[in-house]
């Protein structure tokens with residue numbers, strides 16, 4: 001899933017200071033699971049903003065809604081009336097949701113309430129780790145299902161580097177993922193695979209090649 | 224300010240604080256009438272939204288009372304409540320109401336005197352803090368919501 005985290009409250013308060021009636025829009029997918037932008041977080045942020053503004057002379061009216069997915073037009077169609085009512089929309093989705101909302105409602109000012117962090121998962125309650133760097137050409141079959149692109153600090157494809165110490169990365173306080181890859185390949189009896197030198201990766205398929213667009217004619221619905 | 228009578232909402236777990244309140248009553252112990260109790264099936268029922276709602280609806284202080292640590296009838300409800308109260312404190316600090324206005328307490332059903340003591344403690348604390356900023360007017364310039372120059376206006 002996409003992992004996101006709420007922006008500092010002060011930042012959100014500043015971005016919304018010029019508005020008197022806002023729609024706080026949650027998303028029921030990833031950001032609900034990572035406890036950043038679901039129905040509950042919408043309620044908490046709405047109450048927080050109202051309480052802040054009630055102390056001044058410019059109280060804030062909040063509308064609250066949470067849609068199935070902000071990154072799909074059909075769910076945004078459902079909030080057309082609500083969006084009309086509000087002066088601006090505070091999107092509590094990932095950056096994708098924010099942009100879909102902005103595009104769907106071109107005359108509305110849209111404010112992101114979250115910082116979108118990574119593609120990963122929850123390893124235990126309250127801890128989310130990055131797992132995939134969205135490189136566009138998956139090489140997990142060569143590394144025992146452990147991704148060096150997203151999880152090696154240096155994105156090394158033939159690791160580990162000289163800085164791997166006792167299973168820890170030299171760059172930051174994380175496990176050296178190449179150490180993990182070695183251990184896993186050894187356990188699977190595939191050490192010989194690691195003897196192959198991995199050639200340079202074609203980064204044009206990653207974000208480095210510019211914005212990516214996927215087209216599948218087989219699933220298109222003809223008019 | 225001295226005649227200020229705070230409104231304090233106490234979210235009390237049925238198995239401990241609520242029974243302790245009963246006991247305090249049977250023991251004829253006095254505690255401030257400013258404390259309004261709301262029975263909960265477990266302190267783990269407490270949610271940050273509930274705490275914020277209490278303040279929005281006019282409370283000057285809120286506390287959650289759950290079983291002693293390790294004694295929750297639902298095993299971990301009171302630990303969860305503790306974390307949520309801590310988070311609520313942070314939010315209340317952020318919005319300018321003040322995290323001191325919310326607290327978590329632990330006691331058992333047999334601790335009637337402690338129940339009364341907690342009620343006194345919270346009453347005194349909130350009395351000292353004065354009415355919640357939501358229940359009085361403050362200068363807008365004291366607020367953290369000045370617009371950023373670049374923030375968009377329609």
Ligand code: SF4
Pocket residue numbers: 131132133134135136137138139140147148149150
């Ligand atoms: S190799 Fe690429 S696609 Fe596969 S998990 Fe890593 S970053 Fe994601």
Ligand code: SF4
Pocket residue numbers: 151152153154155156159160161162163164165168169170171175176177178179
């Ligand atoms: S120590 Fe391991 S994870 Fe860190 S940069 Fe080197 S190879 Fe990558």
